Amino acid sequence: MPPLFSKTEHLIGLDIGTHSIKLTQVQSGDIKPKLVSMGIASLPRDAFAEGRIAQPDLVANLIRQLTTHLKIKQKSAAVSVSGYDVMIKKIELPTMTEEELETRMHSELGQYIPYNIDEVDIDYQVLDIAKDRPNFMEVLLVAAKKESIGDFNNLLKIAGLDPYVVDVDFFALGNAFEITYGFEEERIALIDIGASKSVMNISHKGIPIFTRSISIGGNQVTDNLKNFFNISFEEAEKVKLGETSENYAAQDMEEVFVSTVSGWVNECRRAVDFYYNNYPDSRIEKLYLSGGSCRLPGLDRVFQEQIEIPVEIFNPIAHLTYETKQFDPAYIEYIGPQMAISLGLALRKSKEK
Numbered sequence: 001m002p003p004l005f006s007k008t009e010h011l012i013g014l015d016i017g018t019h020s021i022k023l024t025q026v027q028s029g030d031i032k033p034k035l036v037s038m039g040i041a042s043l044p045r046d047a048f049a050e051g052r053i054a055q056p057d058l059v060a061n062l063i064r065q066l067t068t069h070l071k072i073k074q075k076s077a078a079v080s081v082s083g084y085d086v087m088i089k090k091i092e093l094p095t096m097t098e099e100e101l102e103t104r105m106h107s108e109l110g111q112y113i114p115y116n117i118d119e120v121d122i123d124y125q126v127l128d129i130a131k132d133r134p135n136f137m138e139v140l141l142v143a144a145k146k147e148s149i150g151d152f153n154n155l156l157k158i159a160g161l162d163p164y165v166v167d168v169d170f171f172a173l174g175n176a177f178e179i180t181y182g183f184e185e186e187r188i189a190l191i192d193i194g195a196s197k198s199v200m201n202i203s204h205k206g207i208p209i210f211t212r213s214i215s216i217g218g219n220q221v222t223d224n225l226k227n228f229f230n231i232s233f234e235e236a237e238k239v240k241l242g243e244t245s246e247n248y249a250a251q252d253m254e255e256v257f258v259s260t261v262s263g264w265v266n267e268c269r270r271a272v273d274f275y276y277n278n279y280p281d282s283r284i285e286k287l288y289l290s291g292g293s294c295r296l297p298g299l300d301r302v303f304q305e306q307i308e309i310p311v312e313i314f315n316p317i318a319h320l321t322y323e324t325k326q327f328d329p330a331y332i333e334y335i336g337p338q339m340a341i342s343l344g345l346a347l348r349k350s351k352e353k
Contacts, residue, residue, distance in 0.1 A: 011164060012077040013346025014063065015172075015339075016152070018048040019195030019219070019292070021059070022342040023066055025074065026320065033179065033347060035322035038339060041066045045233065051084060051196075053151050060158035067161070077156055078165035078345035080172045082197065085148035087113065087120075088170065088211050090127070092136045101126070101139070113143050121146055127207055140208070142168060165348050170201045170211040172344030177288070178206050179347050180319035186285040190314065191268060192340055193291035195219045198264075200271055202284060209282065210275045216264045218293035224256045261299060265306040272307060288314035290340040316343050 015022040025037040041062045047055050089112055093104065105124060109117055120143040130136035149166050156163040173190050177183070183206040190201045196217045202210040218240070226236035229248060238244045239253065272284065287309045289300055294313055304311040317336035320343075 010074060010076075011346055011348050012067070012072060012074055012161065013172075013342040013344065013348075014077050014079050014156075014161075015342035015345065016053075016059065016063075016079060016155070017043075017194050017196070018051070019043060021063055021066060022339055023063075023070065023072075024317075024339050024342040024346040025070075025072060026343070026346050029321050032319065032321050035317065035320045035327060037070045037072055038317070038327070038335075039066050039070050040335070040338070048196075051082065052148075053155060056151070056155050056158060060155055063156075063159040063161070067159075075160070075162045076164040077161040078167055078172075078348050079152045079156065079163065080167040080169045080341060080345055081144050081148045081152065082169060082199075082213065084197070084213050085145040086168050086170075087115070087141075087143040088168070088208070089141045089143075090209075091139050091141055092130045092133060093139055095129075095135055095137050105141075112141055115143060115145070119146055120144060121149055144168065165345070167345055167348070169199045169341055170208060172341045173199060173290070174201050174203055174206065174208060174344070175347055176316040176340045176344035177203075177314065180316035180343075181314075187282055189272070189284045189287045189309070191287065191289055191291075193217060193264070193289065193293040195292065198268075198291065198293075200268070202275055204282070209279065212271045212274075214267050214271055216267050220263070221257065221260045221293070221296070224260050225253070228252065228256050257296065261296065261302055265303060268303070269307050272309075284309050287311045290314040290316075290337040292338040294337050295334070313337055314340060316340050 010027055013024040020043055021041045023039050026033040027036050043059065043062065047059050053059055091112060096104070109122060113120060122143050124139050124141045127138040127140050130138050152166060153163040173192050177190055183203065185205070187202065187204045192199050194217050196219050198214040198216050200212045200214060201208050221240050222233060222236045225239050226233050229236070235244065239248055287303065287307065289303065289311060300311045300313055315333065315336035317332050317339050322332065
């Protein structure tokens, strides 16, 4: 397995979710990266089961169709494992050389990892000198389940691609923000709301302080519409997207949306409160929402009112350079927030840790 933190030039960034496959490709620019290609392919509901790829051949075929449609010749790809299959932990160790750290990590991993060591792949990165212990250093430890990594590696090989990087959603999201918006002194929270799960990354100066997977997503809206109107999931999905909304009372739809979003806000607020309990002096100064489900009208306003943190929709694609003849700015504005993780994967470079 390539290192979790390794990077290469011009990778295909593939964000493979339970609802769709998002693909982004960029190339280096003079000031900002340039968008080369971008696309989305929808997945059938039975492609995944309990968060695992249930039909790898079907998913691989859709990846192959997407790369063919976009005329992508590049084979090296980056994918990311979900927060549910990853453990991220910041630890403090006495200051030592890389060689000493390598030896110590392998001999003492058992005390830091709540999994069977044989079932996970491990990576780590030295962050900084420990805040209150000058003779110690902060180390970011990452453990990802080999089963999940193997699933994605096999999937890409079936699709005819080279699985060059297996990353983590949290880090890909932070990478997209760092390259396009840039980290400054303020502490920020990034929340990417997908179809069946969401990921939160609270960072300071580009270093993740707190990460959390949250069980909220756009499928909850669809399921609640399905139950409220007693319709099929497919019909409810069309209602959610506004394709057949004229057949349903606006007041009823609003009731479902408000109820679901209230649940989202409560879950996110619990995560923020947990963060504050552990870091009482590190206030979050801004919250950015991304993911396909962040496009619900007024969602940013509701989050800002309820969590009491300034909120902005995170659209990293809009901060790239691109050819307006190839990409409609209105489409970039609409689809950009959904592509955050795939962009973060596409931005990886080689020989960096």
